[in-house]
Amino acid sequence: MKKEQPSWWRPWVLPVLLVLGAIAVQELMRAQQPAPFSYSEFREAVAQGKVESVLLFPTRIDGHYKVGPGENPRTFSVVRVEDPALLEELTRHGVKVSGVVPDSPWMSIGMWLLPLGLLIFVNLARRGGSTEPGGYLAVGRSKARIYAEKDIPVRFSDVAGVDEAKEELSEVISFLQTPEKFRKLGGKIPKGVLLVGPPGTGKTLLARAVAGEAKVPFFSISGSEFVEMFVGVGAARVRDLFQQAQAQAPCIIFIDELDALGRARQAGPMPHEEREQTLNQLLVELDGFDPRIGVILMAATNRPEILDPALLRAGRFDRHVLVDRPDRGGRLAILKVHARSVPLEDPADLEALAGMTVGMVGADLANVLNEAALLAVRRNKDKVGRAELEEAVERAVAGLEKRHRVLNRLERERVAHHELGHALVGLALSGAESLRKVSIIPRGIAALGYTIQVPTEDRFLMTRQELMDRIAMLLGGRVAEELVFHEVSTGAQDDLLKATDIARSMVASYGMSESLGPVTFDDGKASPFLETGPSRVRGNYSEAIARRIDDEVRHLLEAQHARVRELLGAREAVLRKAAARLLEKETLSGEELAALVAEPGSGKPLEPPARDAA
Known part of the structure; x- marks a missing residue:
């Protein structure tokens, strides 16, 4: 109909x-106004003292007669004529006179139009x-952007590196396309699907791909768009959003950055009442709508640990899909998707690029390819080559190269020995990373030089010895300065920060301290997906335990410092020789440094030192 x-x-x-x-x-x-009488009668009444007060208008005169005790008030109205002696006459007979502003035609028109307006x-x-x-009063309406089926070109083929997540979401697509297959067996699709994972892994893109595959409308809104300064607006927008979605079912509602709306409610002295009312309305709507009508609520967040427990219980967001960092195969698939519009000199370079970008997410990989394309344009090339891809990775990892920053001779020598201290310790210690490049060209905000190590494989666990090897490599630059210049500089500040963080995590979080035993002092509230750096807030333990943790961290660092000093002290000749070559060329590859170390007369071969139990 x-x-x-x-x-x-x-x-x-x-x-x-x-x-x-x-x-x-x-x-x-x-x-109902009093009937007017003649002007002469009015002047006669004034002369006889019968008028008490008058109100002068531009075109008429209204007034009150004098009345005795107990009599009703009597009024009159008379047409006004030109009479210069009128005011003097009224004053002489004691009549109270008042007036009004002369009428304007525009004022009259305005008085008529104001009520109508x-x-x-x-x-x-x-x-x-x-x-x-x-x-004008649409503040309570939802701000969701609505995409029709034809406006969503994204498909699962455009999303790579998250195969497990796509498998989890295939049921949602199947339900939206053929819901009767589930209803036949009494199955109910989850009301809410929560996508969790680090930033840049493609959670929003994956949600749009689900809508594109299912060919249903897609409502997209951010969690922060619900909350306003006006009380009740957020709850009204939640109600309006679900009403619109139910009118266009089957469809998908997607709320990005859910933690802005669904943060756990607090009972403290200063709760956020408006946000909590909005959250309560969302919980009510999740309970109230019928899953059989085909409305699927999807949300994305990288802070699942701060969400309200009532939001995550069964019957609301009862399916959690992890969209994690891709492995090597996933990175290669993502690079192939983004390389569709980027002409490459050799498509096989993408495999090497996937190996050099361990830990990067989809957004990082897209940025690397874009930077490589920009470099190729800057060099007037028709295709992107291996050199541009490697330079783009270095720019993403270490920052923009600053060849115009001029260092004096002493600083260049110190930076060269510092970076080679890192490199030689990295070559000496066996591990899952290979040395790729050492440079004394400044990059980024504060890096006067850099040493790049590339992992040879994806790693998800690290042993105690591997963590100590990493601390040793971080301390290699400072120890090299001590050996050559017999003093240290401020250049090792970032290295010390990272080394201390690793040592503190070993003691307080991973239970790798022999003194404190297999105990963790971590409160477990840190975000699993956001790299916010080391926490400076002390956990729930005593001052005595805090002192023992500090002592154990210092012991670990001092033990690795002594280990590195012994290692580099036995190879001081190769350290000085390699530094001279680095000062000459400014950049050494891992192969060049390895060949230089292997030359006769370079000192003791770089063999892994004995591992201690410190």
Whole structure:
């Protein structure tokens, strides 16, 4: 049945009737005014002292007669004529005189139009707040952007590196396409699907791909768009969002950055009442809508640990899908997707690029390819080559190269020995990373040089010895400065910060301290997906335990410092020789450094030192 379209004139019926009623009331009031009498009769009454007060208008004179005790007030009205002696006559007989501002035709028109304008505004506001977006009172309407089926070009083929997540979400697509298959067995699709994972892994893209595969409308909104300064607006927007979605079912509602809306409620002295009311309304809507109508609520967050438990219970967001960092195969698949529009000299370079980008997410990989394309354009090349891809990775990892920053001779020598200290310790220690490049060209904000090591494989666990090897490599630059210059500089500050963080995590979080035993002092509240750096807040333990943790961290660092000093002390000749070569060339590859170390007369071969138990 075709829905009847409202006539254009219906919204204006009420304002017009109200204006006509106001005109009728005004005319009725004018009809009840006192009947005017002649001006000569008015002057005679003034002369006889019968007039008590008058009100002078531009075209008439209204007044009150004098009355005795117990008599009713008597008024009169007379047409005003030009009479220069009138004021003097009224003053002489003690008549109280008052007047009004002369009437303006524009004022009269304004007095007529003001009520009409107010009625039109109220009518438009009422319509805008209830049926049309963008109305004056539409603050309670949802700000969700609605994408029709034809407006979503994203498919699962455009999303790579998250195969497990796509498998989890295939059931949602199947339900939206063929819901009767689930209803036949009494199955119910989850009301809410929560996508969790680090930033940049493609959670929003994956949600759009689900809508594109299912060919259903897609409502997209951010969690922060619900909360406003006006009380009750957020809850109204939640209600409006679900009403719109149910009207267009089957469809998908996607709330990005859910933690802005669904943060756990608190009972403290300063709760955020508006946000909590909005969250309560969302919980009610999740309980109230029927999953059989085909409305799927999807949300994304990288802070699942701070979400309200009521939001995550079964029957609400009861399916959690992890969208994690891709492995090597996933990175290669992502690079192939983004390389569709980037001409490459050799497509096999993507495999090497996937190996050099361990830990990067989809957004990082897209940025690397874009930077490589920009470098190729800058060099007037038709295709992107291996050199541009490697330079793009270095730029993403270490920052922009700053060849115009000039260091004095002593600083360049110190930086060269510092970076080679890292490199030689890295070559000496066996591990899952290979040395790729050493450079004394400044990069980024504060890096005066850099040493790049590339992992040879994806690693998900690290042993105690591997963590100590990493601390040793971080301390290699500072120890090299001590050996050559017999003093240290501020250049090792970032290295010390990272080394201390690793040592503290070994003691306080991983239970790798022989003194404290297999105990963790971590409160477990850190985000699993956000790299916020080491926490400086002390956990729930005593001052004595805190002192023992500090002592154990210092012991670990001192033990690795002594280990590195012994290692580099036995190879001081190769350290100085390699530093001279680095000062000459500014950049050494891992192969060049290894060949230099292997030359005769370079000192003791770089063999892994004995591992201690410190």
